Amino acid sequence: MQKQHLTTVAAVAALLALTACGTESGSGAGDGGSSVATDLPVTGVHWSVKSVTVDGKRTAAPAGAHVRIDDKGGAKGNYGCNQFTAKASVEGETVTVSGGAMTEMACPEPVQGFENVLRSAFQGELKGTLSDGTLTLTTAGGDKVTLTEQPPAPLAGTEWKVDSLTSGETATSLPSGTEGKAHFVFAKDGTVRGSLGCNSFTSTTTTDGSTITFGRVATTRRLCPGPEMDLERALLKAMAGKVRYTIEHRTLTLTAPNGSGFAAEAADVSAK
Structure with a gap:
């Protein structure tokens, strides 16, 4: 009985050793093992x-x-x-x-x-x-x-390029011929400056949580074609006083109290 018990224990030990060898880290198809395929790390980016x-x-x-x-x-x-x-x-x-x-x-x-x-x-x-x-x-x-x-875009220091007008949950394209013309940058000192699509502008801002309060917006006085003036008026309305803002990775949305506003995309850093 004792000899049989020892033989059984030895057999189990040998089986465990064989199993461990077959799953040893680093074993692959060449030595009879198998590797686990990992997914490309592309999610959440x-x-x-x-x-x-x-x-x-x-x-x-x-x-x-x-x-x-x-x-x-x-x-x-x-x-x-x-x-x-x-x-x-x-x-x-x-x-x-x-x-x-x-x-x-x-x-x-x-x-x-x-x-x-x-x-x-x-x-x-x-x-x-x-x-x-x-x-x-x-x-x-x-x-x-x-x-x-x-990478994610911070509010300050990023060049934001206006790419659509918004009303509630609805986004509409910019007036024909104004695409790519409106852009702006918030500075760390609270100022903001850029282009409304034709005229340049500058203003002061105060950020508090999810809101931005714009001071008086000063602009140049160029005469602009109709579509550019339409875009300029829409952007100025969205920059009047206290507005809500959200940033989703590289998309900034400003929304006025009446629900109108605009969305802007961060400039491609790799293009600079």
Whole structure:
């Protein structure tokens, strides 16, 4: 009985040793072991779209085009003019994008053309490669979406470029011909200066929690075409007195008490 017991113990010990050997860290396919595939670390990151390459033709992205994939099966971002949401999952090196919805702002060319190209390429199963902060998503047909990681943007010191007007939860495109003209920077000393789309402006601000209070806004006195004046008036209304502001990573939204306002995108730091 004692001999049989010792034999059983020895057999169990040998089995445990064999199991441990088979799962030892560092073992791989070459020695009979298996490695666990890890997902690309792309979720929770603000990815600025740099370009889309279709049929060998590369098209640079407009400012503001971006993608953010979360770890709950969703993605959202901006195609360059319109905002979008979609379903998205990451498994190993494959990013799968499907379905979704988008806003319906009228976009000028060539932005509209870029949006169409990006929407087509950013769908289905995409093979992802990540190198030095650059993410490349490749379709089965060989088309590529190239993105770069962008850090969150602080309120002060960031160049904010106005890209839409807002009313409640609704965003509308800027007046035709004014795209990319309005921009501003909040300084750490509380001043703000920039362009309303035609005239330059400067003002003082006080920030308290989620509100900004603007002082008197001083502007130059240039005569501007109709659309530029429409944009200027809309921005001045949104900068009158105490307004609410939110920053979602690299998007700043200012909202006046009556619900009107505008959204602005942080300038691409990699372009400087």
